[in-house]
Amino acid sequence: MTDDVAPQGDDLLAAELALGLLEGDELSQANARALRDPAFAVLLVAWQERLVAMTDEIAPVTPPKHVKKRLLSTLFVTAPVPVLQRLWIWKGLSFAALALAAFLGVQQLGPETPPAAGPLYATQLMGDGVPLQVLAVLDARQGDVALSRVAGREAEGRSFELWAIVPDTPPISLGIMQEGATMRVALPENLRSRGAEITLAITDEPAGGSPNGVPTGDVLAASALVAI
Amino acid sequence: MDRGQIETLISRVALNDRAAFTGLYDATSAKLFGVCLRVLNDRAAAEDAMQDSFVKVWKHASRYQANGLSPMTWLITIARNTAIDRLRATRKGHVDIDTPGLELAASGAGPEQMAVASGEARRLVGCLDELSEDRGVAVRGAYLDGQSYQELADAFSVPLNTMRTWLRRGLMSLRECMSRE
Numbered sequence: 001m002t003d004d005v006a007p008q009g010d011d012l013l014a015a016e017l018a019l020g021l022l023e024g025d026e027l028s029q030a031n032a033r034a035l036r037d038p039a040f041a042v043l044l045v046a047w048q049e050r051l052v053a054m055t056d057e058i059a060p061v062t063p064p065k066h067v068k069k070r071l072l073s074t075l076f077v078t079a080p081v082p083v084l085q086r087l088w089i090w091k092g093l094s095f096a097a098l099a100l101a102a103f104l105g106v107q108q109l110g111p112e113t114p115p116a117a118g119p120l121y122a123t124q125l126m127g128d129g130v131p132l133q134v135l136a137v138l139d140a141r142q143g144d145v146a147l148s149r150v151a152g153r154e155a156e157g158r159s160f161e162l163w164a165i166v167p168d169t170p171p172i173s174l175g176i177m178q179e180g181a182t183m184r185v186a187l188p189e190n191l192r193s194r195g196a197e198i199t200l201a202i203t204d205e206p207a208g209g210s211p212n213g214v215p216t217g218d219v220l221a222a223s224a225l226v227a228i
Numbered sequence: 229m230d231r232g233q234i235e236t237l238i239s240r241v242a243l244n245d246r247a248a249f250t251g252l253y254d255a256t257s258a259k260l261f262g263v264c265l266r267v268l269n270d271r272a273a274a275e276d277a278m279q280d281s282f283v284k285v286w287k288h289a290s291r292y293q294a295n296g297l298s299p300m301t302w303l304i305t306i307a308r309n310t311a312i313d314r315l316r317a318t319r320k321g322h323v324d325i326d327t328p329g330l331e332l333a334a335s336g337a338g339p340e341q342m343a344v345a346s347g348e349a350r351r352l353v354g355c356l357d358e359l360s361e362d363r364g365v366a367v368r369g370a371y372l373d374g375q376s377y378q379e380l381a382d383a384f385s386v387p388l389n390t391m392r393t394w395l396r397r398g399l400m401s402l403r404e405c406m407s408r409e
Binding site for chain 1: 262298300301305368400
């Protein structure tokens with residue numbers, strides 16, 4: 001025990017933090033540590049778990065009804081439909097929608113949720129005979145398309161290229177899909193207000209993308225954006 | 229409602245599910261209100277503290293899964309910390325304890341570690357009674373009444389540093405007692 005001074009010190013510090021006994025610099029340092037030091041956070045959580053037993057003997061008391069009413073009206077008064085919820089409702093796309101919403105930097109929580117974002121368009125690109133699934137959301141206000149790759153890998157030495165297709169125009173390259181789950185591509189200025197008309201497509205191209213600016217390989221997936 | 233159901237509700241609240249939030253409120257508000265009342269000993273203040281607690285739950289539900297606490301511990305810790313901050317705000321020179329449970333990054337605590345902690349937790353009350361009476365009262369005073377070292381020192385008429393040493397020893401005995409089989 002005696003050669004174990006440091007861990008014991010940390011354990012004490014965690015206990016004092018959990019009890020609310022720290023003040024000033026000690027408090028801010030300990031809070032900062034809980035955020036960046038997982039071992040310390042474990043100690044803190046363990047103390048919170050232990051100390052909460054002191055509330056076991058506290059009997060529940062049903063709060064008056066008006067508290068609930070006030071709470072709900074405080075939280076939900078503005079009621080813009082958050083982006084995340086729109087994605088959620090759209091297809092119940094749980095994981096992909098979450099990853100994408102996080103990537104979009106969506107303010108998803110709380111009463112300060114900003115007014116609903118501008119028009120949103122989304123689609124799910126499903127591979128035609130190949131295991132490819134990409135969720136795309138066009139945020140007209142940001143002027144870009146956020147992509148979340150749920151499934152699919154490029155063939156060796158090949159790239160996936162993303163295209164925007166609008167009526168009476170050759171496909172416009174939006175670039176190569178990067179590796180990784182999510183990415184964001186800027187939309188050309190003249191397409192930003194045309195979300196409802198855009199079809200997105202993914203083609204199989206040589207590494208680095210089509211050499212001549214038009215699709216050269218197979219169209220792996222194509223799907224029109226719809227407003228959500 | 230069991231642990232799994234409350235966890236499910238919290239995870240849906242993290243997705244802005246209002247029905248889940250209402251369900252969570254219905255299932256847990258009586259316990260949280262009881263805790264706020266115990267700390268604040270004033271109905272109006274306890275109502276406010278409980279409301280603030282649920283606002284925090286709504287805003288921070290997405291952080292819950294990362295912090296390793298059992299769901300009721302998380303909720304009660306938020307309510308307790310919120311109530312104590314409110315209590316201290318009415319006192320001179322108050323310091324917010326800043327709801328540490330909310331701000332935790334992933335603790336990395338696995339279910340096994342937490343099962344050990346909650347097993348120990350069940351022994352807490354017995355272990356508090358095993359402490360010398362004064363020390364047990366001091367730990368409860370800190371946790372349930374938000375007393376600072378200075379306030380505890382005043383209450384027990386001992387110098388501040390003596391109080392610190394004393395309570396720290398009490399915490400270590402508590403830890404030792406709780407980890408005993």
